[in-house]
Amino acid sequence: xxxxxxxxxxxxxxxxxxxxxxxxxxxxxxxxxxxxxxxxxxxxxxxxxxxxxxxxxxxxxxxxxxxxxxxxxxxxxxxxxxxxxxxxxxxxxxxxxxxxxxxxxxxxxxxxxxxxxx
Amino acid sequence: xxxxxxxxxxxxxxxxxxxxxxxxxxxxxxxxxxxxxxxxxxxxxxxxxxxxxxxxxxxxxxxxxxxxxxxxxxxxxxxxxxxxxxxxxxxxxxxxxxxxxxxxxxxxxxxxxxx
Numbered sequence: 001x002x003x004x005x006x007x008x009x010x011x012x013x014x015x016x017x018x019x020x021x022x023x024x025x026x027x028x029x030x031x032x033x034x035x036x037x038x039x040x041x042x043x044x045x046x047x048x049x050x051x052x053x054x055x056x057x058x059x060x061x062x063x064x065x066x067x068x069x070x071x072x073x074x075x076x077x078x079x080x081x082x083x084x085x086x087x088x089x090x091x092x093x094x095x096x097x098x099x100x101x102x103x104x105x106x107x108x109x110x111x112x113x114x115x116x117x118x
Numbered sequence: 119x120x121x122x123x124x125x126x127x128x129x130x131x132x133x134x135x136x137x138x139x140x141x142x143x144x145x146x147x148x149x150x151x152x153x154x155x156x157x158x159x160x161x162x163x164x165x166x167x168x169x170x171x172x173x174x175x176x177x178x179x180x181x182x183x184x185x186x187x188x189x190x191x192x193x194x195x196x197x198x199x200x201x202x203x204x205x206x207x208x209x210x211x212x213x214x215x216x217x218x219x220x221x222x223x224x225x226x227x228x229x230x231x232x233x
Contacts, residue, residue: 004161041205043162043223090161098211098221105211105219106152109161 003027004110006091012116013081020077021113023091031055031097032074033107034066035090043090049074050097081117088112120145122210122224130230135198139227141191141208149211149219153182153193156205156226165193165206198231205229 004025013019025032033056034046048056049068063079074091091110092098098105122143131137143151150169154162166175166182168191174183179202181194195202205226211219 040225042225045221097219106164112161
């Protein structure tokens with residue numbers, strides 16, 4: 001019944017490794033996002049996909065590569081992990097683009113994936 | 119520069135008491151404003167959305183107000199419960215072009231409700 005699900009919930013890895021986080025939504029939404037929440041709790045948009053097309057890419061290092069095989073999935077692959085990548089990564093989805101006036105664009109978030117790079 | 123500032127940064131209250139959280143923004147052109155609740159270890163959940171013409175909106179014990187002239191919003195929590203302990207985040211949507219919007223996130227207010 002989980003609307004937006006992410007795996008894994010926790011990820012501990014060494015610097016330099018490559019890792020992936022998966023996200024799936026069963027809400028029938030057409031837009032999905034990856035957000036990064038740092039230690040100061042600030043939520044920052046990384047990527048947004050609408051109908052499998054990349055529409056937002058916010059100055060994220062190209063070590064981060066999102067992949068959307070279909071509208072219900074948006075995965076995040078990170079190469080050559082660095083200490084500064086340690087954070088909680090949230091997947092979200094919406095019907096229409098986020099920020100709309102009504103329920104359209106309301107963001108539904110997953111539980112988050114806490115990445116710790118040692 | 120589009121910014122959303124929230125105060126206080128953190129707040130501790132006793133169960134059953136009321137509290138008010140503040141959000142000031144400098145976002146233009148304004149589209150709408152949302153309040154989110156984020157429990158520890160969970161993703162944010164939307165509480166209310168307010169458009170330019172709305173002054174107040176309630177969701178159970180949560181009441182949000184919006185003054186578009188002074189660019190201020192508040193979230194009032196009535197008869198607080200232990201489960202209200204969370205971070206409350208103000209998010210302002212700015213129109214960019216056509217139907218596109220950009221979300222400007224505040225840092226949140228961390229609320230602790232003690233028994």
